[in-house]
Amino acid sequence: LAKTTQPISMDSYEGQEVNITCSHNNIATNDYITWYQQFPSQGPRFIIQGYKTKVTNEVASLFIPADRKSSTLSLPRVSLSDTAVYYCLVGDELTVGDKLIFGTGTRLQVFP
């Protein structure tokens, strides 16, 4: 099972770009990389998912190098409402019964 390592916390200011990196050295061939966002008193919610190279959607970009041993979530021009905990999850999304293990997450604080 791929274990993930993320920074415990990060600070930023409104309008800046934030990059959160996740290490997953023993990622398996069939594993995908998925990022979730969690606000207080809510369950985590899906942000973005990728397998390799770069993926972009309306809220974030995900950069995955060729060796796939790390990934970087990029949040462009953050606002106060992006203050949350961000989790990186590595697992085989296509296999029924895969054990999906989260890391400890990164607490992002955005200041005005």
Next chain:
Amino acid sequence: DVKVTQSSRYLVKRTGEKVFLECVQDMDHENMFWYRQDPGLGLRLIYFSYDVKMKEKGDIPEGYSVSREKKERFSLILESASTNQTSMYLCASKDTDSPLHFGNGTRLTVT
């Protein structure tokens, strides 16, 4: 939109009580999961189920059991609640080609 509903938002139980946490999903997902979340420890997997009546242990199954009699419902059972089981409990479901969908959690306090 997928909805995962946890029956209680807050629950207070006494040490030694049997506690049931219920979770229902409305999207016919195969997989369901129970996590607990504690400050500084992130989300830890207790049990998961990939089909009716099927269950697998996660990283911290001790003191817990689960039941999946119907596809849409996954129950977490604390046979004899203890104070170290005070935590936020999160249920999630997913299909093979979808991300996890979480409920809003049950904050359980055991006194």
